[in-house]
Amino acid sequence: MCRLALKTAIEPFSPYEVLTAMEAMQEGYDGSGLGLLLRGLNFDDFKYDSKNPVLSGIAHSEAAWQRLNSIMEQRGYELQYDHKFETIPSLVEAKDRYRYFLRVYKMPAAFAEKSTEEIEDELMLTRLFLRANGEENGNDLTAFSFWPDVATIKEVGWPLDIGNALTLHDNRITSRVCMAQGRQNTNYGINLYACHPFFIQGIATMTNGENTAFVPIRDWLLGKHYPGYMGYQSDSEVFAHILHYTLKQLKLPLQAYKHIITPLKNAELDKHPQGVFLRGLRDVCRRLIIDGPNAVIGTLPDETCLLVMDHKKMRPATVGGRDGAWAIASEMCGVAAMIPDRDPSLDFQPMREHTIIVPPDRKELTIWSQLDPYPLAQVA
């Protein structure tokens, strides 16, 4: 099974902490890959302005590295900081890793004229361009994310080994939010892009379980012909895209996500104060209904963290913590390992109707129920 761990804290912490917590959850896990996504970045040798985009990925050869530099230059991005991982290549299974990169760029001056949406599209298109360029050249360039204040690391292998290989314990990078997924190699082949968390325009999700409705959902998203809705090396990538579609395309409040992926039953809609609207929403987004079993953990650009379950709720997930620090994990022992100094009796396991929110202030959990009134005013 996939192992999921998320920690969010006011005080930046090392991603290595989360990796060690994952060791607590190693039972039944085959360690075939790791994905890490950090937000609220801090570098010990660079004063980072969180408005500047960070490009994360892997160059598999020197040629790819050169191309990356010239592409970024051509598109007008100015390199500000180039994080150099201390690597111990012997700890990584793959042998074609020329450079793991994590670089801060300054946006082109011309962006000053552009709207936020245009800039966001441009950042996404740059990442997709790099990805396509790598794919055209025998997969020698992998680009995971290009976005302000987001860093992504993905690699094949045992999570802690990868952490050691990149010496993540040296505290040179810390962050306020860290999502980690230990990937289980299941139905789809091992591919770097298939590692969670999945990322699109500031929105990231990771999932455990199997998305049995994957093909119809993927087909529908592909039909939107939106450049970012692509990839799908993993059946879980659609969860990130549905969240993106809900928030960015439909511009609906976060509450709508749960109503779209796991709509209420007819009898519940009949009693719901906004039942008519929600039934309509269910019908128009019917192809996005997930069938699970899944636990979806997500993070947003404002550092909000969320956890939702599928309708059947056949996957475990727990949230726990204290004022200032919270953890969400697929196993209870994961929460305990990340935040040992909490009151475990207050840990919460969401039911099928819940959306768990850890707001950016990280004071306390917000628990939404789908049966609660839906903030319709925000739609109108």
Place this chain on the structure above:
Amino acid sequence: MVSARSVSVGPSSLSYTDLPWIIQHREDRCTLCGHCTAVCPKEAIYLAYRRQRMPKLDVLKKSRGNEYRTFVGIRQKTNMANACIGCSMCSMVCPNEAIMPVPNTNEHRTLFFHNQKGQPQTRGGRRNVSGPNLLDRIMFNRISMLTDPALDAGRHEFNLTTTLGRTLAPEEFLKRQREGGWIPPTREIFPFVIGSMSFGALSPNMWLGLLQGVAYCNEVLGIPVVMCTGEGGCPPWVLKSPYLKYIVLQIASGYFGWDEIIRAIPEMQCDPAAIEIKYGQGAKPGDGGLLMWFKVSKLIARLRGVPEGVDLPSPPVHQTLYSIEESVMKMIQTMSTAFGHKVPVYPKISASTSAKSVLNNLVRNPYAGGLLIDGIDGGTGAAYNVSMDATGHPIASNVRECYLDLVAQGKQNEIPIFAAGGIGKNGNVTQNGMALIMLGASGVHIGKYIMQSVAGCLGNEKSRCNVCNVGICPKGITSQNPKLYRRLDPDLVAERVSEVFMSISTEAKKIMAPLGRSQSLPVGMSDALGISDKDAADRLGIKYVC
């Protein structure tokens, strides 16, 4: 040798071995009660008297001779008009198991004489091709067990409904929601619909039984089954009843019955489930409906607004319109307006290589609520044999193509495609239906299967029975003759309807559970399908398995 003139043999003379069904009659069991001859819809058998020679040999007297006696028994007629159709009604009513039709395994000559008086063969039923069809061979093979416990069909909750009617793109829905615009009507229905069989084609008892059964499914079992009227209207009491919401009213090129319907609109207690505009039928593409005069009883004549006892052919096309594009557009809009834009309206066409162009027309028509495609294996109450056997297009690849066309445009949720034609032809109704759903249909229509399963229709694809067109249905399903339809008890039909839908619903869960699906119907879940036929797999875009 006798001279030819003294033997009554002509070009069309047939003997028992030339007929598709041969009657086996056992004199030793027959009590001459006459039940079989009375029940036979074809008057194929008769009470026969024969002189029987009994050889007599007296050994002691060394004399030989004959005695004669009169023998009475049942014999079969060998002319085309009275050829046995193998319905087995005679066996069913025989108190003594004395009579039975036996299929003639030899080739039979009748094939060459279905054209007497210059009339090609007409019949009811389906394309006469038997054996497993493509749908029967599809397997559901994406079993969810690598990471998950499979679902329990008996314990978990399943959502088995589908949407009938147009849904907007989410962006457009939200816009209209904000601006108070028109949101097209939809219905949440069970994905197996009782397909269009008209009130004229079916007997009143059959129709009543179906309606009772459908109401029971909805109101007691909670299975939201709907049924379609077919062309020819709907009894006024139904139009004004609360059961109308379970009924899809069909309008076809003859417009039969629509005077009554339009007049009843002000008195309707609820809206009908939908309006189906029939442009084509899989069993007989390019042909209109045909209700032969035998079936135009007083009741049917009143419903259809025509004189009694006349043939009622519907034209092959909607005469008042210039092209299918115009027709589809105008009629859909007109029907939608007639019902205050509160009832989904969709066309039914026969499966065809041109189905995609109709579909693309509908995509652009804001009032179109879906598309029903009827494949070559669909049934009919009356058609020319050549239309049934040779004209049309199989449903699976047609639906798949249309679905993928919508997928490419991102419109698959907006226009639901319903599939019909041969679903359950070999009894595998749920398997066939779910396979089509995973190929992209939002639901399926079943007609012949319903007749067979709920009313015991005897027709099959080896020319059994299939006399639905001439009003002599031995089971009283497709006859307007009270003597015949009184044989069919509507209450028992209703009971069978509920049994059939309960069983389909359980089987659907049994198919969905191992695939890990329970929350929504697996429309377009083609990754779950496999077939051991490489060409079919390639054509349908599913896995080849062996």
